[in-house]
Amino acid sequence: MPLIKNGAIAEDAWQFPADDAPLPGQGPVAISLERWQREREVLQARRAPLGLLVKSDTQVEDFAADLAEFELIALDFPTFRDGRPYSAARLLRERHGYTGELRAVGDVSRDQFLFMHRCGFDAFQVSSGGALEGWLRAVSEISIWYQPTGDPRGALGTLRHRRAAAE
């Protein structure tokens, strides 16, 4: 499953050990919220980057206090129909100021890229092939947005009036 980051296929340095599997000796690991809460000290003692793999029914508030610990938050889409991670992504970026990698994992395909990108995801573990070319097309299919989000591409309401002010 290719990882797309910053518009290119990226090497994935992260390991995602199952909850009952032993932690790898070294290298960045992403663990579940349960494991983080259970093995916090052990994980911190590893002195390697930590990431969190978050289920879609988890509320951001449940781990917001620990955000400084993580360099990766992976939000899971059990199915593309589950829209909860979009809210979680915006809350992480816009409310909690999270600036690390925000990765979409699970049922992720090109027709969701735009929405995800707009909500603050910057990495995508895609489930289907032909992904990069599709991604590049998908993110530029729509260039105009009616609503402000944390995404630096501004919303139309502001755009229009920035233009008006410049004239």
Next chain:
Amino acid sequence: MYRYDEFDHAFVHQRVAQFRDQVARRLSGELSEDEFKPLRLMNGLYLQLHAYMLRVAIPYGTLSSRQMRCLAHIARRYDKGYGHITTRQNIQYNWIKLTEVPDLLADLAEVEMHAIQTSGNCIRNVTADHFAGAAADEIEDPRLWCEIIRQWSTLHPEFSFLPRKFKIAVSGAAKDRAALRVHDIGVQICRNDAGEIGFEVMVGGGQGRTPMIAKTIRKFLPKAELLSYLESILRVYNQLGRRDNMYKARIKILVHEMGADALAEMVEAEWRQVREGFVDLPEAEVARIERYFAPPPFDPAAGSDSGLDTARRADSEFDRWLEQNVDAHRQPGYAIATISLKSDGGVPGDIDAAQMEAVADLAERFSFDELRATHQQNLVLPHVRKGDLYELWQSLKAHGLAIANRGLISDIIACPGMDYCSLATARSIPVAQAISARFQDLARQKDIGDLRLNISGCINACGHHHVGHIGILGLEKKGVENYQITLGGRADGEAAIGAIVGPAFSAEDIVGAVETVVDTYLDLRETGEPFIDAYARLGREPFKERLYAAH
């Protein structure tokens, strides 16, 4: 009305290109039907019993003549020559070919129309009082806010995969003509004690298999904060709405399960945080949009004698139409004319291409180029000079569109039912036709008076049967259609869900049963008492007795 600027144009064209690519990937086999389904649904394209059905958005029901002509062109070029006005102020085409949809959408884009978010689990096309900007009882025109909501909700990245569809309606009038209380969110423009104008926000109404009346969660919301408040409601719903069972996924179930007060508290808590960072629409942007909804250039002299009384006295048929289909306008000398699409024996809401063009011409000539679609599946010419009404009526008559039955028993709301819909358990169109044929006599209808009769072809309730004064729900038992009657429903400011009156009737007996209900009312009513008031006084029993006495 709102006009696209270059940004809106560019957006809609990009969306057409995006969908063209999705259709191409479907046709090449790159996408399976399962993968394609959510994509086409985001563009109003359903797979029905016989063909694809495309639902085109008519934002808050407002149309120009040019747009109406394009809808006629689409009916001719891509369909069998007609279209169907829906209960959400949209238009549906029932005989569409998938390969032609991208071209059809490109044609629509030329007249600033689209099919975005007319289906799928997203914020649907927003609806409004169909008399907006014209009604005599209006506090303020709701269309400015509808347009703001339309733009905000269009491809909203956070809210395009909600637990279920989400419907918002806005009204600015004292009388609720937009069925606010059966929407996921109903927004009522109101005045607070200080005399400021803002919004009352109601949440959790809906029909379907668990009908519910919306509850007010905020009595007064300052105007400038509408979007941040809506965003807060949607965020709470997106995170907490049930996703384990599609029949329990609407926000009404969340309201029901946690209680309106608890939900209101959560929304307020979210809102306190959302407000801080929320980039509200700049004031200049609100003002820009508002200019599009400025009143048309009414003639101040139109108020003087219009010759209307003379015409009324001379032509009793015109007089009847006037009484039934014409409403008071806020501007002296003007009136609001409803064009009934409920012809005797016809399909409720159907309109053919020639009629669309005729109506477009009339809107241009008599109504400042403006038309409305209503959730009762009729059309409206919102700004007609009183002095023009007689001529308008004559032209309508020539096209079979001067039917004087607005609000009467034959002004039936009916969903497509088994004739088109793949979810139907029974036919609804033939029942509507049979009832309108049975009550053909307009004088009799007039005597029966104001009566809302709504028919759905299955429990999904697209035909709004729960809120019909008389509601009919088509069901199926062992392969045979039968019809359940509900009484006492209403969608207005005193919204109520109808009560089931008893066992269902067969297709043969349903029209007779409706007649029995009506006769019971006629026997028991007090002078001048409309059906719905008589029902409120009498309750279900006398109707039940008469309906089942013979059995």
